[in-house]
Amino acid sequence: MQIRAGSRDDVEQIAALHVDSWRTAYAGIMPDSYLSGPLGAEKLDLWRARTAEPDPATGLFVAVDGREITGFAYTTPRSDGRILLDNLHARPGRTGSGIGGRLLRHTLAWAAAEHGGRDLYLEVLSANTRAxxxxxxxxxxxxxxxxxxxxxxxxxxxxxxxxxxxxxAARDMRVGVRTE
Structure with a gap:
């Protein structure tokens, strides 16, 4: 498995993985009508917009196994000075295999290197106990x-x-971070 920067070329795979992840993780938490309804179009639009004009302050990283994207992480700066880890997903059926951990470690190292001195945070639904x-x-x-x-x-x-x-900064994980 390789972790690399994501790009416009990855949009369809990222959006599909995002939808599959939500439908799996949030079944019984979010309304079924939403998960089985407009979610696919929403996520495709979201990822097209996020990759249309890349912003060097954001981080989009994908875990790749051959040609398949098996996970992704996305961060963006917020107006309060912190960095939001807005997405971290591993392909359903591959969770627990280390994809999420590797993506998270890469993202934390990237945040420390690119946004030193800033906190990184995320928001997770309370019912998502596994996350x-x-x-x-x-x-x-x-x-x-x-x-x-x-x-x-x-x-x-x-x-x-x-x-x-x-x-x-204490994690001292900056060595070997590749953001290209």
Whole structure:
């Protein structure tokens, strides 16, 4: 498995993996009508927009096995000075195989190198206990709880997890980060 920067050429695979991941992870959590409905078109539009004009301040990384994208991570700077890890997904059926861990370590190292001095955080649905356990195993600290309101008309409780800038620097994972 290789981790490389994602690009416009990856949009269809990323969007399809994103949809498959949500349909698997959020079954019974999000409304079935949403997961089986407009999700595919929404994610394809999202990834087309995100890759249309690449922004060097964002990070899009894909895990590749041959020609197949088996996972991806996406970060973006926020107006409060922090970096948001907005997406981290491994292909359903391949979770637990190390893809997510490798992507996360790469992303944390990239954030420390490219955005030193800034915290990196994520938001995860409270009912997604598998993801919460994963982030806690990888050193994230719970920093907030709130309700996430979706444009599609539903709301779900979520928690925020953070790696502080100090914690990112202490991981000393900058060696070998490839962002090209």
């Amino acid at each position: 919460i356990a994963f982030y806690e195993r990888h050193g994230a600290t719970r920093t907030d709880e709130r309700v996430c309101r979706f444009d599609q008309g539903f709301a779900l409780p979520e928690v925020e997890y953070t790696w502080t800038a100090k914690a990112l």
